[in-house]
Amino acid sequence: MKWTDKSWKSIETIYQKIIEMHFIKELQNGTLPLEKFQFYMGQDSYYLENFARSLALIGARAERIDHSLDFIRFAEGAIVVEKALHDSYFQEFGLVNRGNIEPTTHHYINFLKSTSALDQVEVAMAAVLPCFWIYQEVGDYIYKNQLKENNPYQKWIDTYAGEEFETLVIKAKEICDLVAENCTEIQQQKMTDAFVAASKLEFMFWDSAYRLKYWEV
Numbered sequence: 001m002k003w004t005d006k007s008w009k010s011i012e013t014i015y016q017k018i019i020e021m022h023f024i025k026e027l028q029n030g031t032l033p034l035e036k037f038q039f040y041m042g043q044d045s046y047y048l049e050n051f052a053r054s055l056a057l058i059g060a061r062a063e064r065i066d067h068s069l070d071f072i073r074f075a076e077g078a079i080v081v082e083k084a085l086h087d088s089y090f091q092e093f094g095l096v097n098r099g100n101i102e103p104t105t106h107h108y109i110n111f112l113k114s115t116s117a118l119d120q121v122e123v124a125m126a127a128v129l130p131c132f133w134i135y136q137e138v139g140d141y142i143y144k145n146q147l148k149e150n151n152p153y154q155k156w157i158d159t160y161a162g163e164e165f166e167t168l169v170i171k172a173k174e175i176c177d178l179v180a181e182n183c184t185e186i187q188q189q190k191m192t193d194a195f196v197a198a199s200k201l202e203f204m205f206w207d208s209a210y211r212l213k214y215w216e217v
């Protein structure tokens with residue numbers, strides 16, 4: 001079985017929980033309170049910036065030069081999406097600035113950066129894969145199950161349900177499968193562990209936005 005198939009099986013229950021989340025359901029039918037989306041956007045701006053830094057690090061560390069190019073392009077893509085948040089979405093949704101880095105974002109971006117810097121590069125590739133794959137699955141899921149026209153969050157949904165994003169996800173999955181073939185069982189398990197940890201953090205990222213989870217002290 002491919003590493004990606006095996007690893008998706010191990011996050012199937014996390015994925016099911018994600019699509020049942022209040023945040024996702026309300027994003028889907030357009031009833032998500034603005035304040036929660038604003039919190040999410042501000043945090044996502046920090047997330048995307050640091051996701052891009054992690055992707056660039058992986059690009060620098062990849063064994064194969066074509067994989068370096070792919071990851072450098074992924075990094076560029078994340079910066080372009082972050083720029084779109086700042087240049088248009090912030091204004092459209094009435095966000096003045098992105099605020100501070102709140103606890104879950106802090107956890108997630110530091111997990112990505114430390115994994116990308118210090119762990120085996122194949123493990124780092126596995127750690128960033130849920131950022132692509134879960135968003136594509138969730139984007140497609142929302143797109144197919146929309147309940148309402150004139151959803152204020154439509155543009156956000158289209159970003160991740162589109163073909164352009166799908167192409168990136170296919171590439172990121174292919175690279176993980178390819179590099180996993182040259183890994184030992186133990187190394188492959190470490191890849192899966194990183195994939196599972198990032199998937200849990202994806203859940204927490206939406207959950208924290210729904211709860212407006214700020215630092216308490």
Ligand SMILES: Cc1ncc(CO)c(N)n1
Binds near residue numbers: 135
């Ligand atoms: C938290 C999070 N994960 C993944 C993506 C998609 O790259 C995003 N925009 N935000």
